Amino acid sequence: MLHDTESIRTPEQQPARTVFTPELPELPAIFQNDFLQGFIKHPERFPIGVKRLRFWERSKIEFRNATDIGFSFFSEEYQKPGDIIEVTITSKNEINYFLGKVVLVMRSKKGYEIGMMLLNIEDGPRLRIVEQICHIELYLSDKRYKEGPFLSKEKLTEEWIERFAGNFPVR
Known part of the structure; x- marks a missing residue:
């Protein structure tokens, strides 16, 4: 969400270049989606990898949990409902893998909003923590861009937890 803009002119009065500053809302809209209520939503600005598992890869996976x-x-990329996919989320020192079944696909102007159900019960709490880390990292980046690079990571993390953790989806 980039709203505030300002124009900068060079000394030679060359064409203006626009600088966008991020807007930090009270409750991120990224937590909200009427069709995907209760789903944990991954922020669009944070990289994610998606791989559709082929038949021979799916046959090795047990789905009882x-x-x-x-x-x-x-x-x-479009993902067909019913497909089994592997999602990869890379944080600073770790690569996290999650298996899921595609249950919802909504077309948008830029691509697709994909909804999936996790296949392993152990992945639920881990996914929630990984997603909170993703949101916190983006919050840190936005705040440092807007207010300066010397802000304390610990204090900004505490601030995010106080402001947003209570609204983060539990399921």
Whole structure:
């Protein structure tokens, strides 16, 4: 969400270049989606990898621990409902893998909003923590861009937790 803009002119009065500053809302709209209520939503600005599992890859996976925990993300590539996919989320020192079944696909101007249900019950709490880390990292980046690079990571993390953790989807 980039709203505030300002124009900068060079000394030679060359064409203006627009600088966007991020807007930090009270409650991020990224937590909200009427169709995907209760789903944990991945922020669009944070990289994610998606791989559709082929038949021979799916046959090796046991599905007895399926969950009712939903996860949604934006993708430029279409994923067919019913497909089994592997989602990869890379944070600073770790790569996290999650298996899920595509349950909802909504077309948008830029691509697709994909909703999936996790296949392993153990992945639910881990996904929630990984997603909170993603949101916190983007919050840190936005605040440092807007207010300066010398802000304390610990204080900004505490601020995010106080402001937004209570509204983060539990399921």
